[in-house]
Amino acid sequence: MTAVTGPPAKMRANREDLTPMLSQYYDLCAAYDEFLVLFQVGDFYETFCEAAEETARILELTLTQREDSTGTYPMTGIPIDNAASYVDTLLDAGYRVAIADQVEDASEASGLVDRAVTQIVTPGTVVDDELLSPGSTNYVACVASADSTDSDESDDSAHHAVAAVDVSTGECLVTSAADPERALEELQRVAPAEIVVGPNARVDPAALDGDAMRTEFDPDVFASSAARSTLKKYVPRPDAVVGNDAELRAVGALLAYAEYTQGDETLDYVSRIQRYDPRDGLRLDATALRSLELFESQGPSNGPTLFDVLDDTACALGRRRLQQWLRRPLVDRERIDARLDAVDELTSRSLVREDLHDHLRDVYDVERLVARVSRGRANARDLRSLKATLDVVPDVKDALEDADCDRLLSLRDSLDELDDVRDLIGRAIASDPPMEITEGGVIEEGFDAELDDLRATEREGRQWVADLESSERERTGIDSLSVGHNQVHGYYIEVTNANLDSVPDDYTRRQTLKNSERFYTPELKRREDEIFGASERADALEYELFREVRGDVGEESERIQSVADALATIDVLTTLASVAVENDYTRPELGADGIAIDGGRHPVVERQQDSFVPNPTDLTESRLALVTGPNMSGKSTYMRQVALIVVLAQVGSFVPANAARLPVVDRVFTRVGASDDIAGGQSTFMREMSELTTILHHATENSLVLLDEVGRGTSTTDGLAIARATTEFLHDEVGATTLFATHYHELTAVADDLPGVQNLHFTVERGDRSDDESNTPNGDADSDVTFLHRVAEGASSSSYGVEVARMAGVPSSVVARSEELVADSQSGDESGANSATANDSETPPPRPENASLASFSANGHSAERTDETPIAAEQQSADSTDDHLRDVAETLRSVDVATTTPLEALTLLNDLQRTLDE
Ligand SMILES: Nc1ncnc2c1ncn2[C@@H]1O[C@H](COP(=O)(O)OP(=O)(O)OP(=O)(O)O)[C@@H](O)[C@H]1O
Numbered sequence: 001m002t003a004v005t006g007p008p009a010k011m012r013a014n015r016e017d018l019t020p021m022l023s024q025y026y027d028l029c030a031a032y033d034e035f036l037v038l039f040q041v042g043d044f045y046e047t048f049c050e051a052a053e054e055t056a057r058i059l060e061l062t063l064t065q066r067e068d069s070t071g072t073y074p075m076t077g078i079p080i081d082n083a084a085s086y087v088d089t090l091l092d093a094g095y096r097v098a099i100a101d102q103v104e105d106a107s108e109a110s111g112l113v114d115r116a117v118t119q120i121v122t123p124g125t126v127v128d129d130e131l132l133s134p135g136s137t138n139y140v141a142c143v144a145s146a147d148s149t150d151s152d153e154s155d156d157s158a159h160h161a162v163a164a165v166d167v168s169t170g171e172c173l174v175t176s177a178a179d180p181e182r183a184l185e186e187l188q189r190v191a192p193a194e195i196v197v198g199p200n201a202r203v204d205p206a207a208l209d210g211d212a213m214r215t216e217f218d219p220d221v222f223a224s225s226a227a228r229s230t231l232k233k234y235v236p237r238p239d240a241v242v243g244n245d246a247e248l249r250a251v252g253a254l255l256a257y258a259e260y261t262q263g264d265e266t267l268d269y270v271s272r273i274q275r276y277d278p279r280d281g282l283r284l285d286a287t288a289l290r291s292l293e294l295f296e297s298q299g300p301s302n303g304p305t306l307f308d309v310l311d312d313t314a315c316a317l318g319r320r321r322l323q324q325w326l327r328r329p330l331v332d333r334e335r336i337d338a339r340l341d342a343v344d345e346l347t348s349r350s351l352v353r354e355d356l357h358d359h360l361r362d363v364y365d366v367e368r369l370v371a372r373v374s375r376g377r378a379n380a381r382d383l384r385s386l387k388a389t390l391d392v393v394p395d396v397k398d399a400l401e402d403a404d405c406d407r408l409l410s411l412r413d414s415l416d417e418l419d420d421v422r423d424l425i426g427r428a429i430a431s432d433p434p435m436e437i438t439e440g441g442v443i444e445e446g447f448d449a450e451l452d453d454l455r456a457t458e459r460e461g462r463q464w465v466a467d468l469e470s471s472e473r474e475r476t477g478i479d480s481l482s483v484g485h486n487q488v489h490g491y492y493i494e495v496t497n498a499n500l501d502s503v504p505d506d507y508t509r510r511q512t513l514k515n516s517e518r519f520y521t522p523e524l525k526r527r528e529d530e531i532f533g534a535s536e537r538a539d540a541l542e543y544e545l546f547r548e549v550r551g552d553v554g555e556e557s558e559r560i561q562s563v564a565d566a567l568a569t570i571d572v573l574t575t576l577a578s579v580a581v582e583n584d585y586t587r588p589e590l591g592a593d594g595i596a597i598d599g600g601r602h603p604v605v606e607r608q609q610d611s612f613v614p615n616p617t618d619l620t621e622s623r624l625a626l627v628t629g630p631n632m633s634g635k636s637t638y639m640r641q642v643a644l645i646v647v648l649a650q651v652g653s654f655v656p657a658n659a660a661r662l663p664v665v666d667r668v669f670t671r672v673g674a675s676d677d678i679a680g681g682q683s684t685f686m687r688e689m690s691e692l693t694t695i696l697h698h699a700t701e702n703s704l705v706l707l708d709e710v711g712r713g714t715s716t717t718d719g720l721a722i723a724r725a726t727t728e729f730l731h732d733e734v735g736a737t738t739l740f741a742t743h744y745h746e747l748t749a750v751a752d753d754l755p756g757v758q759n760l761h762f763t764v765e766r767g768d769r770s771d772d773e774s775n776t777p778n779g780d781a782d783s784d785v786t787f788l789h790r791v792a793e794g795a796s797s798s799s800y801g802v803e804v805a806r807m808a809g810v811p812s813s814v815v816a817r818s819e820e821l822v823a824d825s826q827s828g829d830e831s832g833a834n835s836a837t838a839n840d841s842e843t844p845p846p847r848p849e850n851a852s853l854a855s856f857s858a859n860g861h862s863a864e865r866t867d868e869t870p871i872a873a874e875q876q877s878a879d880s881t882d883d884h885l886r887d888v889a890e891t892l893r894s895v896d897v898a899t900t901t902p903l904e905a906l907t908l909l910n911d912l913q914r915t916l917d918e
Helices: 009-013 020-031 049-059 080-092 180-190 224-232 245-261 287-292 306-310 318-325 333-347 350-360 366-375 382-399 406-414 418-430 448-474 497-501 524-557 557-583 635-651 680-698 716-734 745-753 771-775 802-808 814-832 850-856 860-864 870-876 878-894 902-917
Strands: 036-043 044-046 063-066 071-079 097-102 115-121 141-144 160-165 171-177 196-197 215-216 273-275 482-486 490-496 507-513 515-521 593-598 614-621 622-626 659-662 667-671 705-710 737-741 758-767 785-793
Touching: 009 020, 009 049, 009 071, 009 758, 020 036, 020 097, 020 115, 036 049, 036 115, 044 049, 044 080, 049 063, 049 071, 049 080, 097 758, 115 245, 141 180, 141 245, 141 745, 160 180, 160 245, 160 350, 171 180, 171 245, 180 287, 196 245, 224 245, 224 593, 287 667, 306 318, 306 557, 306 635, 318 366, 318 557, 318 635, 333 350, 333 406, 333 557, 333 635, 350 557, 366 382, 366 524, 366 557, 382 418, 382 490, 382 557, 406 557, 418 524, 448 482, 448 524, 490 497, 490 524, 497 902, 515 524, 524 557, 593 635, 614 622, 614 635, 614 785, 622 635, 622 745, 635 659, 635 667, 635 705, 635 737, 667 680, 667 758, 680 705, 680 716, 680 860, 680 902, 705 716, 716 737, 716 745, 745 758, 802 814, 878 902
Parallel strands: 036 097, 141 196, 171 273, 196 215, 622 737, 622 758, 667 705, 705 737
Antiparallel strands: 036 044, 044 071, 063 071, 097 115, 141 160, 160 171, 482 490, 490 515, 507 515, 593 614, 593 659, 758 785
16 A cells, blocks of 8 residues: 655655655655645645545545646645645544645745645644534643663552643643553543653553544653653743653653644643642543443434533533543542532522523633633634633622632632733724734724824825815816726726816826726825825734734733633533532432432433433442343443442532432442443453453452443353352452342342342333333333333342343244243253253352352452352362362462453463363
């Protein structure tokens, strides 16, 4: 495949003989060989050769040709006027774009017009409003690891750093972790559009969800000393901002890259580099973010997400802040309570809420405006928008006049009214200025005396010209005499040929037309020079004044950003309060010992259903609940609703429930059903097992674990064994609060053995329905089963799979045969003892002691459970299996869990099982 970027191969062959213009294109492609170069030729950006073929294809433009003495080259032109949308499509297609503009006036150039790359556009460094979605973040991130030679891998210090900057707003974050996977998780949370990978980075972005562009950049900028001097341009004491060397390298290199893409300028508006410790947030890894559908819906229909339900924000600032909060819920109770206090107060003050919402609707995207101001890209309209936003501040303060809680009070007090900035913009910038800043009309009258004089001269002159027609008609007696103006000849007095006799002596001929002559007088010429001189000088002066004002406003960017910051938070708190009121949410009580929810609802599903059945959750005494019930009965919805309630509470939001007492959770783990995965077959099971491995290694007693259908991707015997061992391990070793949905009804017997395990099931009604069934949600009149979506204590009695198959339209012969087979297997089960496939088993299956599955333990806890009584059958064959068990135990002990891959673990598991089978 021929390369689309870099110098075109066809031109290389004729390099020496190319025309100067194509030669210039060739050189720019060589200098920017990772970019698609858009080369300005008049009103178009041209691409040539392979790049032309590619752009024509992607942008659906016509492929043309350019000929020179060396041959014919394919060429595609992008109209400059619409370039933004085309560039956007090129970015989406995975290209980086370098825009090479004509940097001298073509009419003034003696030979070849000079061209240079004026802008580099990559997915993570876009600043053009047209290429950014409103109210969303657009990060370029950078990963770097500490040099392994100067740090000890075994210590707990943070070796792997992630930095991210939103070049359009100036927001900049940096963090690090001792474990590369942890750093990767932070990277995933930031959801960057582009990732710059450091030369020694041991964080592999290939494992990320999404399609972030991966960028390699000059390795020199990652050196600690280079990174420190880059960072020094942004903060006086770099080492006070970063926590370790990896962070220094990541953020320093990132800023160097951001500067490179913005024309090597320091980005003054990146003034607040926020360092955070990943441990200060509720951990939500990529799997959890995905399966809880916080930002992206999993279903095929792209349905609503939790973010959509919460997003009632009034302005782009609030929208971005809400995303940040949701991505990183808190773990600090005080901070959570402070947010909840504010939301609580706002829920009870509907007028204040409405007032705030109304005012905040007038708030522009100040963060992006300020960034444009600092970059020197803002026009007069941007400054006016900034003023309109700042004008809102006193109103917002007024609305919070009677605020009670600390959070709202401190927000109110942090709102700087910025009178000086508002006053400056108000006095300096015209109230409805044009887009262009070089053509005058942007500076308000009265701001600058010299400008006012020039404008007065211009106005008087124009008035004199306007009056000239009538005075000359009177003087010459020519009624058809007219005064006009054109670009080439300037002002003129036009007299038709019939009246030429009456033309006075002081008229000088300027132009001859078919039916008339055009003249000027010495006075008209003098006035003309005066008008145009004044106008030109005024335009230039306006531009100069505008730049000064913009510079002065830019100096205040930090203050303006703090106001933006407070407005964003006020918007989110107001929104959370409105959503709470509109959807009947309640304030959660945090710090409880175990989850206790009364009348809990799924915040997203309840909005899609005509009626939603609220369900209670009590995970205080027994922290592990096995949830059974037929397909479609509501298990997944129920488990996710518990997790979403926890997440919402830790964001500082009210929750969809009648009451909720919750602990502060350190991490939410999810392992969702195989059917929800896109991958198929073996890889689905592998994925399931590696997700399970993560959970079993990392969950703590403060974690919330959702397990949906563990072990379903393999044989029933193995699946059930894995499910049971997992349950035991979570119960015995981890103590995490767990909801485990399963179709293995045999598993429910575990509750009899383990005190902290309870059974829950979803109720359905079959066949001869009772009276209240007609009111059940989702009831299907033609079916035998009605889903009540109601959770109840105890295990479900049957899987109802066949009924669901019938409801789904599986042919009746297949359904009938399935029923036969189920009946057969059940009668077989009744005669055979402890069959792993038995439904409704009355006898609990044995708890597998010393089972190989205990190897999921990261620290060999399995040994602690060996003193429990083996069942009779095992006792009989104990002698013959003892040797094997010892082998198994030895093998297990020798495993270095930290370095074992999921595949190796599974192979090992398989081998161990075989040993036991022997
Ligand atoms: N509490 C509820 N009230 C009303 N409708 C509900 C409720 N819970 C679930 N539903 C509806 O039932 C559908 C199926 O629910 P869910 O996917 O949770 O079932 P499930 O038991 O997990 O099924 P499976 O075992 O096939 O994964 C949901 O899409 C939703 O429309």
